[in-house]
Amino acid sequence: VALIGAGRLGASLALGLAAAGYDLVAIGGRGSPATLEFARRLGVNAVSPSEAALSADLFFLAVPDIEIGPLAASVPWRAGQRVVHCSGASGLDVLAPVTQAGGLAGCLHPLQSFSRADGEPERFRGVTCGVEGEEPLGRELEQMAADLGGHAIRLEGVDRALYHAAAVFSSNYVVALMAAATRAWEAAGLPPGAARSALAPLLLGAAGNIERRELHEALTGPVARGDIGTVERHLAALEDERELAALYRRLGALLLDLPLSLDGDTRERLRALLSREAAL
Numbered sequence: 001v002a003l004i005g006a007g008r009l010g011a012s013l014a015l016g017l018a019a020a021g022y023d024l025v026a027i028g029g030r031g032s033p034a035t036l037e038f039a040r041r042l043g044v045n046a047v048s049p050s051e052a053a054l055s056a057d058l059f060f061l062a063v064p065d066i067e068i069g070p071l072a073a074s075v076p077w078r079a080g081q082r083v084v085h086c087s088g089a090s091g092l093d094v095l096a097p098v099t100q101a102g103g104l105a106g107c108l109h110p111l112q113s114f115s116r117a118d119g120e121p122e123r124f125r126g127v128t129c130g131v132e133g134e135e136p137l138g139r140e141l142e143q144m145a146a147d148l149g150g151h152a153i154r155l156e157g158v159d160r161a162l163y164h165a166a167a168v169f170s171s172n173y174v175v176a177l178m179a180a181a182t183r184a185w186e187a188a189g190l191p192p193g194a195a196r197s198a199l200a201p202l203l204l205g206a207a208g209n210i211e212r213r214e215l216h217e218a219l220t221g222p223v224a225r226g227d228i229g230t231v232e233r234h235l236a237a238l239e240d241e242r243e244l245a246a247l248y249r250r251l252g253a254l255l256l257d258l259p260l261s262l263d264g265d266t267r268e269r270l271r272a273l274l275s276r277e278a279a280l
C-alpha cells in the first residue's frame with residue numbers, strides 16, 4: 001500500500017493500516033517537511049506520487065478534494081492497480097485516468113473528523129466508513145474499514161453531495177453552532193475566554209445522549225419541555241442579535257418536527273413562535 005497525502009486523514013490512515021498489518025511501502029507527497037518527517041517516523045520512503053505508483057498495488061489519495069482529479073491525471077497508472085480517494089463529496093469519476101489505464105477506482109470515506117496532522121488512528125474505532133469501488137476492490141475496502149476498527153456502508157447509487165452534506169451538518173456545523181453559542185455567551189457579559197471550556201462539556205453530553213438514544217429521547221431543554229415562556233425570553237434577549245435569533249428559530253423549528261411528547265396546543269404555540277419571520 002502507498003499513501004499519497006500524509007495530512008490530517010492520511011496520517012491516521014497510514015498509522016491505522018500499518019497497525020492492522022498492511023504493508024505500507026511509500027508515502028507520496030510534495031516533499032514538504034511534514035511529509036518527510038511522517039515518512040521517517042513510519043520508516044518508509046517519502047517519494048513523489050509518480051514514484052509511489054511504481055512501488056505499490058493499492059493507493060490512497062488522501063489529498064484535498066480539489067487535488068484528486070489533477071493528481072490522478074498526472075500519475076502513470078498501470079493495469080491492475082487499485083486507487084482509492086477519501087473524499088465524501090466526490091464520486092469515482094474523478095479517478096477516470098485510473099480506470100482508463102486498466103486499474104480499479106475506489107473510495108473510502110470515514111465519517112469522522114481528524115484534526116491532527118500527527119495521526120490519530122484510534123479515531124477509526126466504531127466509525128462508519130462510506131465505501132465504493134469496482135469489485136473486488138469494493139469488498140477489499142469493506143475489509144479495510146473493519147481492520148481499521150470501523151465498519152463499511154456502501155455508497156453505490158448514493159447521492160454523494162447529500163451524503164456529504166449530512167456529514168458536514170453533524171461535524172463542521174457543530175463548530176458553527178459553538179460559534180453562535182460563544183456570541184450569545186459574550187453578549188451575556190461572560191468572559192470570552194471561558195466559553196469553550198464551559199460549553200464543550202454540554203456539547204459532549206448532548207452528543208453522548210444522541211449516540212445512545214433516539215433524537216427525540218436525547219433532547220432536553222425548553223422545546224422538549226414545552227417551556228414556551230423560556231423560548232419567548234430567549235427570543236426577546238436575542239432581538240439585537242438578528243442573525244442569532246434567526247438561527248435560533250430555524251433550529252428550534254426543526255426540533256418540532258421530532259416526535260416530542262408535547263400536547264398539540266403547546267406544539268402549535270411553539271411552532272408559531274419559532275417560525276415568526278426573521279430576516280437572516
Ligand SMILES: NC(=O)c1ccc[n+]([C@@H]2O[C@H](COP(=O)([O-])OP(=O)(O)OC[C@H]3O[C@@H](n4cnc5c(N)ncnc54)[C@H](OP(=O)(O)O)[C@@H]3O)[C@@H](O)[C@H]2O)c1
Pocket residue numbers: 004005006007008009010028029030031032034035049061062063064065067071086087088109110111112113114115
Ligand atoms: N480530515 C478529515 O477529518 C477527513 C475526514 C474524511 C475525509 N477526509 C478527506 O481526506 C482528504 C484529505 O483531507 P485532509 O483533511 O487530510 O487534508 P490535509 O490535512 O490538508 O492534508 C492533505 C495532504 O495532501 C498533501 N497534498 C496536497 N496536495 C497534494 C498534491 N498535489 N500532491 C501530493 N500531495 C498533496 C498535503 O501535503 P503538503 O504537506 O505538501 O501540503 C497533505 O499532506 C480529502 O479528500 C478529505 O475530504 C478528511
